[in-house]
Amino acid sequence: VQDLKVSELALSPRRGGPKNLPIAEAFVDEDDSEENRALRDKPRLVVLGTGWGSVALLKHLNPGDYNVTVISPSNHFLFTPMLPSATVGTLELRSLVEPVRAVVRRVRGHFLKAMAEDVCFSEKLIEVSAIGANGEKQHFYVPYDKLVLGVGSVTNPHGVKGLEYCHTLKDISDARLIRNAVIRNCETACLPTTTDEERRRLLSFVVCGGGPTGVEFAAELYDMLNEDLPKYYPKLLRNEISVHVLQSRSHILNTYDEALSQYAESRFAHDSVDVLTNSRVKEIQQDKILFTQKDDQGKVVTKEIPMGFCLWSTGVSQTDFSKRLAAKLDGQNNKHALETDTHLRLVGAPLGDVYAIGDCATVQNNVSDHIVSFLRTLAWERGKDPEKMHISYADWRSVAKRVKQRFPQASDHLRRLDKLFSQYDKDKSGTLDFGELRELLMQIDSKLTSLPATAQRAHQQGQYLGRKFNKIAQAAPGMQLNQMDYGDLDEVAYKPFNYKHLGSLAYVGNAAIFDIGGVGFSGGLLAVYLWRSVYFAQGVSFRTRCLLAMDWSKRALFGRDLMNF
Ligand code: FAD
Structure with missing residues (x-):
């Protein structure tokens, strides 16, 4: 001991x-x-x-x-x-x-x-x-x-069978395992004993999850397969290599501004990265992935993709x-x-x-409770029964102002409620009753209980x-x-914690997208340099910044290092 x-x-x-x-x-x-x-x-x-x-x-x-x-x-x-x-x-x-x-x-x-x-x-x-x-x-x-x-x-397994055949990307050791697996597949694909069908399967790379990690991995993989593979593995034909992204929602990067997520999709389409949306993984087997997808008529059909490598990147738990x-x-x-x-x-x-x-x-989110209690106060001030009161848009604005003064951390909540309130009550002249308002609050709660991980x-x-x-x-x-x-x-x-969202960025394969303060922009090489500079500036120490600069220069001069140990 x-x-x-x-x-x-x-x-x-x-x-x-x-x-x-x-x-x-x-x-x-x-x-x-x-x-x-x-x-x-x-x-x-x-x-x-x-x-x-x-x-x-x-x-x-x-x-x-x-x-x-x-x-x-x-x-x-x-x-x-x-x-x-x-x-x-x-x-x-x-x-x-x-x-x-x-x-x-x-x-x-x-x-x-x-x-x-x-x-x-x-x-x-x-x-x-x-x-x-x-x-x-x-x-x-x-x-x-x-x-x-x-x-x-930890990575969320979503109860899917066969995750032992997948890689995850959370830690540095995961990155090492992935790098070795990708190179191993390329080497095996070149062996004279490998059949054409086997080669296509080994070179089929599937990413489950269209969030930032899955998308950035697919983009990096595509860059590597496109830029370095022809040099090291001239025997492998480009049309035998495929990268697929399976996403359960209707768009990849669905937490970003819609235009940015569309930009990422068009970029992938241009790069022949196969994006399969509305696709839910059912089971993973050693050599294939079974997933369901809604067809144009809304009918659910089961499909499969042969795969030689799979990254499971579907959120956290x-x-x-x-x-x-x-x-x-x-x-x-x-x-x-x-x-x-x-x-x-x-x-x-x-x-x-x-x-x-x-x-x-x-x-823990108790902003909704505060909103409800402010509305009750408003009703009592007017001598009305809160449960029977009808709330106009003007009432709501005055309550929102009071809540914001008392709880600055509720501003995100209030902004969303305001948006929903005005959608609900388009001409802003109608009223909502208490029950309807609670319903709106519940919708917001389910969105805001968790800040982004x-x-x-x-x-x-x-x-x-x-x-x-x-x-x-x-x-x-x-x-x-x-x-x-x-x-x-x-x-x-000390004051309570108040999260300030500074923006999101993502690399999408020789292009990058930025979603900053609700304003989105995207672009090619210049945006990539900007993306790199942001992370370079955030680098942990002078040591890591020097190493990053050396890695980028090394890659520009000699290409990527495709050896596995
Ligand atoms: P972590 O950074 O995950 O650290 C958890 C720590 O706890 C680790 O040191 C772990 O070893 C330790 N630990 C675990 N269990 C125990 C235990 N029982 N006892 C003691 N220690 C324990 N976020 C962004 O904002 N922008 C990005 O571009 C971005 N890209 C990402 C890319 C990838 C590939 C990944 C995986 C994540 C990315 N994220 C990004 C998310 C971001 O990394 C996480 O949100 C962040 O790491 C969370 O920080 P944390 O301190 O909560 O936990």
Whole structure:
């Protein structure tokens, strides 16, 4: 058990928690500095995960205010937006990752390459597992005063059979496996023993999911097959190679502006990437994909595509760890993510102890309740029964104004309701009754309960928590938060979280599309350079920026590296 001693955390003689496991606690040497000793007495802040949310938090946290421990199975931060480029060798895998220990060191924290398994909220203990020196999985507890869950998500299986024949694209190791599989297929296709039919199947690449990841992967793959394959594999004929994108909705990139999604479709049509919309995957077999598609008469027909490679990229769902926590907390009703309040505190956990950010979390939406209560107030002001009141567009506008003043975070909600209200009541002279309005609110709720699962949101939430924790530390100088009776310190110390959507971009094969502030634009090479510059500027460090620049230059001079190891 002593082998688990990591950094300055060591297993104390104490055992505890519901499983009576050993407890890992901060360990200070006899001859340690005064500063280190002081740090040990600070509130214990434990951060789970080293993705976008957690790293943004760590980067914004003032060093020395908390005794920080970061626990994650990955000791690197991955710049996911560029991951599709690494699957075909446009970029090298190591150019997209940054060692996380440097970020942890800045806040004088400890890092454990381990996995959180469960949390005992009443005793403030996280059950952690790690592979010990003897190669076996060992379990222990890590205590916390404040805990941040930034454990991300997993690919959504949608209950489809045969996913073991597919690749997913979430982590750097997935990109390596994909790169090897694509090259392996090309090599096998060139063997004299491979029949024509087998060759066509091996070179049939299918992407299930027409969201940004699926589309960007298909675009990168197409570029590689078109630009580098003829050079390395002259024997393979272009008409034997096919790329298919299966999308269950009527358009690919359906969260983008409609014109942009059409641009992407026309770009793919021009590049002979086969986009199959309204197509739902039924089953995946080792050598083919079965899917249903609606024909022109609306009849559902089952079709199949032979395939040599399949990427499953159909949205995200909760990790087992998040599911385990949701199951034991009151008020967690969302199947897709852990619910938090607008201060990002985990619903159902003791107030101010546990926060959740990024893909694993969703902000609980009670804006509709506020709207309804403002409407009730309006009815009472007029001496009317709210349930029987008819609400005109002018009434709605005055309520919207009041809600917005009180809850700035509701503006997105209000904008959507306004749009729906005016569609419902086109000449703006009619009225809606309470029931109809509730119906509209429900429609909006189902759209707004989850903010997008993007790096942008995770980053903003991490940044928000980092700044808030700094404020909280200042509000309680020298005091241990776990011993302090501070009431709702979050509410007092900092404003609620408000997501600002800065825009979306996507690479669509020697072209890029931008959806910024509701204004969409797209284009060829210039847009691609702009797309690259945006990500280059966002690069994690000077090191990764240099590596990215070197990869792009290498590819321009020598083409992609099509070797598998
Ligand atoms: P993640 O970044 O997924 O990090 C989760 C962390 O938790 C990881 O370090 C993981 O190892 C760790 N972890 C998991 N389980 C445990 C556990 N039990 N205990 C401890 N640690 C755990 N978003 C955009 O905004 N723009 C894009 O262009 C874009 N492109 C993308 C392309 C691809 C290929 C992918 C996969 C995603 C893309 N995204 C993009 C989405 C974006 O990457 C995610 O929304 C973002 O990574 C979420 O950040 P996060 O911090 O919540 O989780």
